[in-house]
Amino acid sequence: MDTRIDLRVDGEQRSLTVDTRTTLLDALRERLGVTSPKKGCDHGQCGSCTVLLDGRRATTCLALAVAHTGSEITTAAGLSDGDDLHPVARAFLDHDGLQCGYCTPGQICSAVGMLDEAKAGWPSLVTEHAEDSAALDESELDDEEIRERMSGNLCRCGAYTNIVTAIREASNGGNR
Ligand code: FES
Ligand code: FES
16 A cells, blocks of 8 residues: 655655555665665664664664654764764764774764763663663763664674774764
8 A cells, every 4th residue: 555655854855655564764765865874684683774763763674654754854964964074973984983884874873862862861771870860971971881872783894993982082072
């Protein structure tokens, strides 16, 4: 069955008709030509298809497009304004947080989402004193916190060390 949906993608209003079984990832990439989110596993296991969906990080290969009509979607490309890079994207470049770059858009969206989660006081599995949200200062995320909070994003190139460095710098830099 086909249905009409509306999405706001990187600030642009888009409308399309999709089969109700179409994933959000396929709607973006195959129908709208939005190729920043990447298809890695297509099973919710690698994180390369991550975008910010109404401000929260989400794996688009697991989302049905029809369930998100009216949603605001921000991809890694949409986080930056042309050559004016988002601080997290800038940190990835400055610290060589990418090799082939395939996982990078998902890593960047996930990092932006998780820094907002930490800023809101959401604990991770490794957070000490999780009952005390005041202990969750995203500017003090240590490497263990960053690794845990980013554990849904895999990198086949193994660029993890520099990814952690980039996110640590972005979390310390503020200016988001
Ligand atoms: S492509 Fe969506 S999680 Fe791997
Ligand atoms: S940089 Fe190649 S998969 Fe991560």
